[in-house]
Amino acid sequence: MKISAILSFSLLSMLCTAQAYQPFPTTQGTIWREQGGGHDCFGCCFDGHYIITGDTIIDSTIYHKLNYNTIYYHVGSNGCDPFPTIGYKGYAGAFRNDIPGKKVWIINSGGQTESILYDFNISIGDTMPFSSFLNYPGGTIITSIDSVLLNGVYHKKYNMDNCSSNRFIIEGVGNSTGLMSDLDCLFEWDSWLTCLKTGGVILYPNGVSDCDPVPYFSTSNRDYKSKSSLFPNPSYNEIHIKLNETYKDQVLFKIIGINGNLILENQEEVKDQVLTIETHQLTPGTYLIQLMDGNYPKETITFYKMP
Numbered sequence: 001m002k003i004s005a006i007l008s009f010s011l012l013s014m015l016c017t018a019q020a021y022q023p024f025p026t027t028q029g030t031i032w033r034e035q036g037g038g039h040d041c042f043g044c045c046f047d048g049h050y051i052i053t054g055d056t057i058i059d060s061t062i063y064h065k066l067n068y069n070t071i072y073y074h075v076g077s078n079g080c081d082p083f084p085t086i087g088y089k090g091y092a093g094a095f096r097n098d099i100p101g102k103k104v105w106i107i108n109s110g111g112q113t114e115s116i117l118y119d120f121n122i123s124i125g126d127t128m129p130f131s132s133f134l135n136y137p138g139g140t141i142i143t144s145i146d147s148v149l150l151n152g153v154y155h156k157k158y159n160m161d162n163c164s165s166n167r168f169i170i171e172g173v174g175n176s177t178g179l180m181s182d183l184d185c186l187f188e189w190d191s192w193l194t195c196l197k198t199g200g201v202i203l204y205p206n207g208v209s210d211c212d213p214v215p216y217f218s219t220s221n222r223d224y225k226s227k228s229s230l231f232p233n234p235s236y237n238e239i240h241i242k243l244n245e246t247y248k249d250q251v252l253f254k255i256i257g258i259n260g261n262l263i264l265e266n267q268e269e270v271k272d273q274v275l276t277i278e279t280h281q282l283t284p285g286t287y288l289i290q291l292m293d294g295n296y297p298k299e300t301i302t303f304y305k306m307p
């Protein structure tokens with residue numbers, strides 16, 4: 001009986017060791033859907049996706065292009081409200097599978113050289129290899145390895161010791177927080193991989209029936225039209241907003257970075273229907289300013305801060 005148990009364990013170990021490596025899907029239209037939320041984005045939740053839009057050749061090597069689309073929502077008393085506030089979309093980069101090395105390489109948007117996105121050539125007790133994107137704490141250890149059955153195929157799942165929320169990476173899928181999202185231990189923010197769909201089939205997780213792309217949203221999709229005007233744009237040390245007649249006395253506003261993080265929230269007096277805001281403290285770049293109506297943005301205007 002004891003010998004039989006030992007043989008069974010040995011056979012299981014051999015099967016796990018011999019399990020074939022599963023690369024990332026490369027079919028055009030493959031979708032990684034992500035969701036999350038927290039206080040780091042001014043009290044919001046988000047819904048977004050990465051999608052493979054086709055192939056490209058860089059230095060005689062085939063890469064698979066990724067685009068992203070993310071929508072942010074405000075959080076109300078009943079959770080995420082149904083009205084989007086900000087939307088972002090664009091080119092995220094291009095990746096390739098290194099099947100012999102059990103790695104995934106990526107050239108990010110605007111980059112010219114590739115870097116490691118995932119390295120699955122690891123064992124229990126190993127320190128997680130460096131990744132330019134996943135941002136886990138240094139010294140993160142692989143505590144266990146198991147397998148998940150996805151669409152009839154076993155994929156290895158590598159569990160980490162860095163967070164109480166059970167962070168992990170899965171061959172051919174991504175990680176617990178998304179495709180390229182942080183695996184760090186975050187206090188007031190988190191995200192999760194909702195699903196992965198490739199070739200019209202939902203690969204991850206089991207039992208999910210919906211994994212469609214997130215519809216594109218921009219502030220121009222709102223019911224209102226911006227009647228207030230901002231000047232000068234680009235700006236240097238301050239901006240002035242000529243407000244429409246619906247604004248009285250004081251206005252609550254938020255300045256938001258292009259990545260969705262809250263930079264400034266304040267309330268200022270309106271003089272002669274003009275709102276003046278100092279911007280000398282902002283670093284050069286593109287910003288959104290939201291003129292608030294209670295907890296909701298009434299208008300959103302884009303401006304650029306000069307050096």
